[in-house]
Amino acid sequence: MKLPGHDAIARQADEHLVTHRVRLPRKVVERPIRQVAKRLLLALAVLVATALIVYADHDGYNDNSDRAVDLLDAFYYATVTLSTTGYGDITPVSDSARFTNIFVITPLRVLFLIILVGTTLEVLTERTREEWRLNRWRSTLRDHTVVVGFGTKGRSAIQTVCATGLKKEQVVVVDPSSKVIEAATSEGYVGVVGDATRSEVLKRAEVHRARQIIIATQRDDTAVLVTLTARQLNRGAKIVAAVREEENAPLLQQSGADAVITSASAAGRLLGLSVLSPAAAMVMEDLIQQGSGLDMIERPVVKAEVGKTPRETEDLVVSVVRGHRVLGYDDQAVGTLQLTDRLITIVRASPGAQVAPDVRPLRQE
Template structure:
């Protein structure tokens, strides 16, 4: 894709930084200890090793010789411990007795190794972090299939993730894309993989493995951004189910033309719910219950079973709201429904079972 922009110098620099950030996929990880705590802990351990070595040398000071005055005091012992553990070794203080030399072999040399491991450990960890992270990402990409990509981790995006996870979707099967690094950090802290970048760019969506996703939820802040993201996502994945949210109802047809399977008008939906609650608070509570997956009443889409073939929607055990026949959604009392067919799907209202997962062929209705 070609992007033509005429930004200023600061905007160019900012875009270059964002382009570099998009080269990484952030996977969730458990932080056991803060970096400053790790440094302080290792520094304390190094000081303890240094103090222990100085004490050992001072106790066995008669076995050492100082070229300057011949005797070794505590300051000389600390000096010898420092140059020995750091492998500097000036040679001005040296063990001369058999006991001191044996102590150097059996005690001080292992302490020198421990000291170097403590000091070099942080450097080695930094050097291996990139390799370890690349290995994690390669493993993540190789196992990621039929996942859910959520564009935008604001209020709408978070609510959408909570809904799909309430149906049994694992956190490892959710990838969040957002232009804010802080937002992605919050997503990874919640256990989701995240990609920092502009979702209108195909390379960013490719890093989120959109081309292998099963469903894509677009919850951006701007309607024009939602249109561009939908176009790019549909170009990369022809078979994924794309659901998008828009603020203005007049932009909904444009989203559908861009490739969205379903479009939710967030502002109008909230307004209608407010109006319904004013007219009937009880009806508003019922609607609020229906759009909260996993509690109270749930609205789900399921296939027609063999025992229901030939019956009318009202003759089934579940409360049928609509019948999906082909690409048409018919009301339960629509004369065109007639009797149920095996290829039909039913939109029903059922009682939610706490902790129960929805079967693979039973789909929760999209939330507003």
Template sequence: MARQADEHLVTHRVKLPRKVVEHPVRQVAKRLSMALLLLVVTALIVYLDRDGYTDNSDGTLDFLDAFYYATVTLSTTGYGDITPVSDAARLTNIFVVTPLRVMFLIILVGTTLEALTERTREEWRLNRWRSTLRDHTVVVGFGTKGRSAIKTVCATGLRKEQVVVVDPSSKAIEAAAADGFAGVIGDATRSEVLKRAEAYRAKQIIIATQRDDTAVLVTLTARQLNRGAKIVVAVREEENAPLLKQSGADAVITSASAAGRLLGLSVLSPAAGMVMEDLIQQGTGLDMVERPVIKAEVGKSPREVDDLVVSVLRGHRVLGYDDANVGALELTDRLITIVRATPGSQVAPDIRPLHD
């Protein structure tokens, strides 16, 4: 019983993207209107051929009797108090009224079956989604920072099916689903919520919550579930960055300080501010990417590489292009370079945007 209750909760907490369809109320209203139209058409057919019918109560057939006959006939009740007696009326019942009865039943039964199978269909979609989700990206928080992060990772070639959004707001999850992303409604500081997002199988986790203390708790929970995932966190205050690093974050972005530095740079040099803003917008103008050293570059200095090298990643160290410790490039090194973005192109699997 507990397992069934949990499955029921999961079904209603996970929101998968779906094609835009009519509102259920509008669908039901449309089908009821079609059924009513069939009822009116049948009643008119019977009334126009009223001389071919007999009523056991008074022998005559008026408009109300025609509607009554149409109702009991289409609903397959058939009391037998009004019956077709002429050949024309019987042929009309065979070739016209009977098909209308079948259509009437299909409309009503179809509406009922659709309502009954909706939950089963959703559970099937959810189970299929779980079974195919591997090495995906979990984004906690669908605010301005979260949306921008998703836009950036998707610009590198990540498919929307590989992104799962977690947010406590149902409206935010509805917006994420409308954009084509799967969503989980709930508090990401709770492990069961992150489990619904399959965070323990995620390749990378982006945490963009509104509060720094929430970000710390989410980071601790995410790291406990997934030891190998790359976790990137955005915080407001720079003093909280060391705490997040201790909590398991691989990278911490201080949004307030970063915005302040960009503002200061733009005051000193508007052009430099524009260049920096261009660099952090993936897919336009200039992009900053991380890529491996190719064989042809081994033994060369960073200045001799065709791309504009900014830094060299050697082991766990990030060395400047002019650092004396760099020396000659090694095959195990990775380069942070500035390249010209090509509109419509995707980043190769082994090339990563610096701001992912």
């Protein structure tokens, strides 16, 4: 398959020098304008409170110009005192005024300065805090799931794996669009902005330590390049990729994908089935939706089932996985079940139930 336009995309990325950053999910914060407005109002409140305190004890203050301290002088004194200017033209002379300056106005001055420089301190500490969170995330991330592409297919795939009990912190989304990554982080996923065909981008997603990789790109040629890069970085991960055209599926498998889903042909088959049998199409759609109605899972054979035929088990067995072969339930080669076999069964979904680690849901959208 020819890979059109990839060189141009790579050149464009080089020209713009896009910085690939890992974005951790964060809580929604207020807009900067609202934060600044709140700080200004709080600073103004401190200023007014200080002026009123001074005016309440104005007899204990001395003004070098006219000896008397009125309300305007109180605001003037509060302003120069809180800003640490201190011209010295108005001074506390009584014991009560000096006591108030020590135990009341001085803490208000500190609070006033903290409010004014709070934004600057927040900016200075933001980078350190983000680096600490990123280093902590990298040190604890193991056996996670990397999803390349956060479109309809990628979202559906994430919803499916998370419905089986996978935590959102164990999902890393890779997409070239900053807006798409912002949407992913707002939903609680870790995001990496960049072209997933580049190894440095996948390394930022810690793909070399991932357990499974879902490739849901919009173009088939991109899916091939991402699969090649991911397989080179991680030989043991399970890679599942989606393609639009069925003719490109063998190329994905040759590139290292363990399973390839053809989205266009799958949708077409479901449409055709809906025409022939709407009820059968409803059952298929139910199987596709994880966590409701019927679920298709892969599980190991338990000791009580060893020596039995697939029909004799309590679950509805569809296929038997023996080694690298997938055998139908009625295949004569199955014979009786062995302890090393795995069963693909259809079970009734239990919403909210945790799936055992050795049980695998069989569906990717």
